[in-house]
């Protein structure tokens with residue numbers, strides 16, 4: 001056998017292992033028959049691959065709970081405690097962290113509030129390291145730490161995790177990925193490379209593979225925080241643009257007579273429907289109220305609150321109508337505070353979405369995220385799992401095992 005064909009065989013084996021692990025990771029336990037159908041391989045080859053996963057401790061095989069009719073079939077499942085990642089959702093006013101087992105189970109979760117623009121990347125990394133230590137303490141000895149991911153509300157260079165600009169954090173060219181990777185390695189002796197992604201992109205991918213967009217190939221996720229971001233999935237792939245900076249729908253100019261935006265333009269969508277815009281429209285103090293408070297007031301019949309919801313809901317719908325015309329998505333997911341706007345005043349948003357062309361309008365569903373407030377956190381987890389899913393046994397062998405402290 002030539003070395004070329006040996007290398008190719010190894011690649012084929014890795015590819016097939018990756019397909020099986022990805023299937024189990026995203027869709028849960030499967031029978032051998034399902035894995036045979038998935039891979040198109042014969043039963044004995046699939047059996048060998050499953051044995052490799054079981055021997056490595058990544059999967060278990062046993063009598064399944066699914067399919068109670070007929071003879072019981074062996075079910076293959078991933079062991080969530082065999083390989084874990086840490087995932088972070090770094091927001092303008094809070095940091096949320098989780099340790100997630102392979103298969104997607106959130107094993108532990110932490111949350112920390114911070115003051116807006118009170119921290120730079122160095123301080124953020126200190127918080128990330130401290131939270132990682134606390135999260136990893138909750139994982140039993142022997143789990144492999146295979147990845148780390150951070151969601152940020154900014155434009156990110158994916159290669160090295162450089163945050164090019166995050167206007168609402170006040171960050172420019174912050175090397176978050178490199179700083180976090182070095183800090184983790186120094187604190188824990190070893191650690192994975194820390195991946196960084198844009199919050200809306202990660203929310204879009206999470207809802208696409210695990211949430212409201214499962215089964216659809218074209219989806220737009222809108223992150224509604226202080227800023228407004230957009231993650232756009234086209235034909236099952238995240239739209240990146242030439243430099244990876246595409247999808248900045250929050251800076252789509254929608255009202256030329258509107259407020260000045262942090263980006264320098266006037267009347268960006270963010271200045272009409274972002275968190276601060278909603279609170280300002282309702283005459284509330286930015287530090288003393290949440291969008292939820294206005295929702296509650298509107299629900300109890302407060303006229304000013306209702307008027308705010310209608311106005312902001314109208315701007316929301318206008319922007320969605322434009323996006324529907326351009327991208328023809330099957331699903332638009334409203335993340336953060338945005339889903340409140342459609343839940344409370346459906347008429348206002350739907351009327352304006354109605355300004356889009358009839359054909360794409362008839363195909364789109366405007367929905368709340370199925371992962372609730374965790375779309376971006378779960379997306380950061382998926383980013384962290386990407387390398388394991390590409391080469392399960394290779395990454396598992398190279399990753400540091402956690403030692404209980």
Ligand SMILES: [Zn+2]
Nearest residue numbers: 251261263268
């Ligand atoms: Zn702007």
